[in-house]
Amino acid sequence: MSTSNIELPAWIEVILIPLLNICIALFFAGLIIFAIGENPIEAVRVMLNGAFGYDEGVGYTLYYTTNFIFTGLAVAIAFHARLFNIGGEGQAYIAGLGIGLSFLLLDNVLPPVLLIPVGILSAALFGALWALIPAWLQAYRGSHIVITTIMFNFIASSLMVYLLVNVMIKPGSMSPETREFSEASWLPFMHEIFGWFGVTITRTPLNISFLLALVCCLLVWIYIWKTRWGYALRTAGQSEAAAVYAGIKPKKIIIITMCISGALAGFVAVNEIMGVHHRLILNFTAGYGFTGIAVALMGRNHPLGIIFASLLFGVLYQGGAELAFEMPRITREMVVAIQGLIILFSGALALMLRPAIVKIWLAIRPIPSVAQHG
Amino acid sequence: MQDKHSQGEGIRPPRSDANHSKNNPDLQDQRSAIENTEQNKTNQPLAIELRKISKRFGQVQANNNIDLQVQRGTVHGIVGENGAGKSTLMSILYGFYQADSGEILINGSPANIKNSRDAISAGIGMVHQHFMLVDTFTVLENVLLGAEQSAVLKKSADNARQALQHLSDEYQMSVPLDTLTGELPVGQQQRTEILKALYRNAEILILDEPTGVLTPQEADQLFRVLQALKERGVTIILITHKLREIMDITDNVSVLRMGEIVSTQRTADTNIAELAELMVGRKLQTQHFNKVEHPNGSNGIEVHNLTVTDDRGLTRVDNVSFEVKAGEIVGIAGVAGNGQSTLLRVLAGIEPPDSGSFIINGRTVDAQTHVNPKEMREIGVQHVPEDRLKLGLIKSFTAAESSVLGYQNRRRFNWRVFLNMRSIRAACKSLMQAFDVRPSDPKLKSASFSGGNQQKLILARELDQSPSVLLVGQPTRGVDIGAIELIHKKIIDIRDANCAVLLVSVELDEIMTLSDRIIVMFEGRIVGTVSGKDADKTTLGLMMANAMESAA
Numbered sequence: 001m002s003t004s005n006i007e008l009p010a011w012i013e014v015i016l017i018p019l020l021n022i023c024i025a026l027f028f029a030g031l032i033i034f035a036i037g038e039n040p041i042e043a044v045r046v047m048l049n050g051a052f053g054y055d056e057g058v059g060y061t062l063y064y065t066t067n068f069i070f071t072g073l074a075v076a077i078a079f080h081a082r083l084f085n086i087g088g089e090g091q092a093y094i095a096g097l098g099i100g101l102s103f104l105l106l107d108n109v110l111p112p113v114l115l116i117p118v119g120i121l122s123a124a125l126f127g128a129l130w131a132l133i134p135a136w137l138q139a140y141r142g143s144h145i146v147i148t149t150i151m152f153n154f155i156a157s158s159l160m161v162y163l164l165v166n167v168m169i170k171p172g173s174m175s176p177e178t179r180e181f182s183e184a185s186w187l188p189f190m191h192e193i194f195g196w197f198g199v200t201i202t203r204t205p206l207n208i209s210f211l212l213a214l215v216c217c218l219l220v221w222i223y224i225w226k227t228r229w230g231y232a233l234r235t236a237g238q239s240e241a242a243a244v245y246a247g248i249k250p251k252k253i254i255i256i257t258m259c260i261s262g263a264l265a266g267f268v269a270v271n272e273i274m275g276v277h278h279r280l281i282l283n284f285t286a287g288y289g290f291t292g293i294a295v296a297l298m299g300r301n302h303p304l305g306i307i308f309a310s311l312l313f314g315v316l317y318q319g320g321a322e323l324a325f326e327m328p329r330i331t332r333e334m335v336v337a338i339q340g341l342i343i344l345f346s347g348a349l350a351l352m353l354r355p356a357i358v359k360i361w362l363a364i365r366p367i368p369s370v371a372q373h374g
Numbered sequence: 375m376q377d378k379h380s381q382g383e384g385i386r387p388p389r390s391d392a393n394h395s396k397n398n399p400d401l402q403d404q405r406s407a408i409e410n411t412e413q414n415k416t417n418q419p420l421a422i423e424l425r426k427i428s429k430r431f432g433q434v435q436a437n438n439n440i441d442l443q444v445q446r447g448t449v450h451g452i453v454g455e456n457g458a459g460k461s462t463l464m465s466i467l468y469g470f471y472q473a474d475s476g477e478i479l480i481n482g483s484p485a486n487i488k489n490s491r492d493a494i495s496a497g498i499g500m501v502h503q504h505f506m507l508v509d510t511f512t513v514l515e516n517v518l519l520g521a522e523q524s525a526v527l528k529k530s531a532d533n534a535r536q537a538l539q540h541l542s543d544e545y546q547m548s549v550p551l552d553t554l555t556g557e558l559p560v561g562q563q564q565r566t567e568i569l570k571a572l573y574r575n576a577e578i579l580i581l582d583e584p585t586g587v588l589t590p591q592e593a594d595q596l597f598r599v600l601q602a603l604k605e606r607g608v609t610i611i612l613i614t615h616k617l618r619e620i621m622d623i624t625d626n627v628s629v630l631r632m633g634e635i636v637s638t639q640r641t642a643d644t645n646i647a648e649l650a651e652l653m654v655g656r657k658l659q660t661q662h663f664n665k666v667e668h669p670n671g672s673n674g675i676e677v678h679n680l681t682v683t684d685d686r687g688l689t690r691v692d693n694v695s696f697e698v699k700a701g702e703i704v705g706i707a708g709v710a711g712n713g714q715s716t717l718l719r720v721l722a723g724i725e726p727p728d729s730g731s732f733i734i735n736g737r738t739v740d741a742q743t744h745v746n747p748k749e750m751r752e753i754g755v756q757h758v759p760e761d762r763l764k765l766g767l768i769k770s771f772t773a774a775e776s777s778v779l780g781y782q783n784r785r786r787f788n789w790r791v792f793l794n795m796r797s798i799r800a801a802c803k804s805l806m807q808a809f810d811v812r813p814s815d816p817k818l819k820s821a822s823f824s825g826g827n828q829q830k831l832i833l834a835r836e837l838d839q840s841p842s843v844l845l846v847g848q849p850t851r852g853v854d855i856g857a858i859e860l861i862h863k864k865i866i867d868i869r870d871a872n873c874a875v876l877l878v879s880v881e882l883d884e885i886m887t888l889s890d891r892i893i894v895m896f897e898g899r900i901v902g903t904v905s906g907k908d909a910d911k912t913t914l915g916l917m918m919a920n921a922m923e924s925a926a
Contacts, residue, residue, distance in 0.1 A: 007819065007822075222792075226792050226793060226795075227788075227792055228782050228788045228792075228793055231782050232782065234771070235779065238770055239768060241764045242764060242765050242766070242767070242768055242779065245722075245724060245747055245759055245765040245766070246747070246748075246780040246782070247746060247747045247749075247780055362431070
């Protein structure tokens, strides 16, 4: 029997199932670690300790989390309009270009108080523009958005290499990066903020854009579920025909949604460029855009789920690095394999356990709304 | 119809004579007595016997202690409202669900049916309401699908071709074996489904709402095929809403209500009114609506030479002109796919016309000046779409969210940016009460409502706007009798409130019950107009098949 249309309570859907998926993934990861002769329990301990055991670890974990929240949200909001935005990577990259251009032009002109808003806005704008082109092609030319957004990642990458090597490079420098932006444009680090209140924590890349990420989660949640634009977005995502019937223009929804999605992905550049590097560099996106797809899948395209999924991936990144350091037999590649297992079980096989859980749920707790079996 | 007394090869039970039954008050007792003796006499096991079948879904008792006996070589009708448990029961028989308790006996021996494969090997075949065919396969390939005998298809295909030829000769149901299924008319697709079941040696055939998509003539053909199958000993279970079909074709009929069998009797011993009453559990008002003789209102809809072509360049609506006056219901009859749906979409502003024009509620629309559905709503043109699940509501939305679909931008329902969920829920609640939508819980998912209740919600939403033009498509498709009554009444009420109503339906009964005038469409053209009073089914049926012109 088909169980896909039987509703489960939110806590099972959003917390229990993902948790079980992670357990299965960890079990298989444990088998692999056991097979190469290391102690899986010890490995988990090292990993968790690396991620949470001390304040520097926590800082790095949350810094990675920030990027995943942005890209996860970008994928999720597009997904609600039934658009698969694979282009988060490119959109984030081009958003970096936006920050770079505006700061190179303005960082010594604008008053400091305006620099940071301008940086954030230009990131959003450039990210949105990079998503707008595939969106337009999808809406008005029928080019499949999966294909175009993937292609736009490559275009973004080539464009950035060209610009950084030939145009924007700091004169006289050997490495393809811009000059450092003026200090007024830097986002405050968390250790600095804590410092203002007299709390000393270890220096990490974690900066205030983590809070921006949390605010974005809230805004995305409100937008999708509480506004009439979100209503239109969900309608168009569920049924294009119903949207047309309701006087909603699906093309317009595609354009708007992709722009929001691109802007969210673009905020990765805020974290990386304005928060950490303070100059435009090559490949600062480091695959966060792609991981965002797994994050959104795992977080069930819900902002709350995305926060937890992002945290998990933050732990994997930071704890994984620690693991590779502490246990020499577990290489960096092995850590990637473990991440792959988690993505496999919580992304691709996310619904594997669901039918069984539905059965158990129906057996232990009757729900009254299944009256349509006629 | 076929001669009801024709009995193939002496297969029991002989149908009781109508007079005979009228003179017998103690039918129930006598019937079982007859059955027992005859069963002993012929010593033939029952084709299907269900013993105390129960099935729960959560708190819903979908089937409760169901006992059902189906004689071999008979047509057994099962009727009941939506949600009465018909589909669940058949799904248990066909192995989609497992019964919580109870026993299934096939040909007298207990059968353990865990999936459809088991059902097929027990000789059960099922023709679903929505065909399970691959459109891009030929008929032969569809029949073969899942019953291939070896890795290389050639040999199986040859065998199948022979067997199918044999079957279609035997039952006079020819289907072009090498035509793509998607290119066949629905009647032939249905035959393909039947052939599929027969090819798998089905001795018991379950048909779920088989005539929903057929013209009256196609339905007659189907019944002739069923008759032929019955005469050769095939047992047929017919699930349907249409009581007339039950009367025409079945030998016995069981009525399900709220998961229980409330009656099983010989069809000849009962009548439509009784069955309807058993299904609904109360007396139904006789549906008789006064037809408006000479509506003198202004024109709500005026269509001039309207032509619409689809994406593939086919003409869907071909030079159509008519008008609908305020206070009048005009019904469009026609076999599904003859342009009615397109016409409705164009009038609702979903698609633009290609040439010609129409004036709807004072607003002129032609190929140049397109009016979108939003503007249509604003000028008092409301549209109840044919496909409620695709257009009318969003399954994953709550009922409250679906109840403002199309009106989400109205001031009542939002504060510019944010949706005013409280007001939306309150409005939904009052719609639900006015139209008796059950359960009346605005927070439930739209998909959790039965078809009838979904339809009532959509109708409530559109009628709440007090439209001056109402476009309504298939208002009662898949809706149970109780809800049909209410929906029809609401449509009549809105007509009496001086609304111009354009009704598109494939149900001739519905068109004839409601319409003041009837327009018949065939291949995008209007092939006839009849006043609602003078309409009779045969004439309409012939017009729908465009047999009038070809005969003339």
